[in-house]
Amino acid sequence: MLFENLRQALERVQQQFGDRAHECGELPKGATVLPATQSAMFDERMVDGPNEFRIGRPAYLDMHFGYGLHTCFGQYVNRVQIPGILKPLLKKGNVIRAGQLEYQGPFPSSLRVKAGN
Numbered sequence: 001m002l003f004e005n006l007r008q009a010l011e012r013v014q015q016q017f018g019d020r021a022h023e024c025g026e027l028p029k030g031a032t033v034l035p036a037t038q039s040a041m042f043d044e045r046m047v048d049g050p051n052e053f054r055i056g057r058p059a060y061l062d063m064h065f066g067y068g069l070h071t072c073f074g075q076y077v078n079r080v081q082i083p084g085i086l087k088p089l090l091k092k093g094n095v096i097r098a099g100q101l102e103y104q105g106p107f108p109s110s111l112r113v114k115a116g117n
Ligand code: HEM
Pocket: 001, 002, 063, 064, 065, 066, 067, 069, 070, 071, 072, 073, 074, 075, 077, 078, 082
């Protein structure tokens, strides 16, 4: 799951427009462009209370497995496997954090928890 965007900005050198591009208000050829990126699921303009944990949000807001051409290949396996892993843990009850969320690069890799009594 990706909580932080992979890159804060993408550097692109404008190559599509010709020398006359500036006449139409477009970026001139060779201009360096730095589009900033953010995680869409944390966009307050589209998601009500994005930092709150809420079950039952509409499915169209759910982009955990990506979107479009590169949607996660493993999503159908995950939809079965992840509940299979988490249900037994949650059934123990009293699940609490027992450490800090650890990352490998931008990806959360582990979170130690305690469960039960
Ligand atoms: C919780 C588990 C997982 C999550 C949240 C997840 C999420 C994602 C996301 C967001 C993407 C899109 C990346 C992009 O747009 O660049 C992606 C791509 C992909 N995922 Fe997953 N994934 C998970 C597990 C898996 C598993 C178990 C497999 C394999 C069995 C898998 C195989 C792939 C592949 C092959 C792609 C690339 C698809 C493409 O580029 O066309 N993923 N995943």
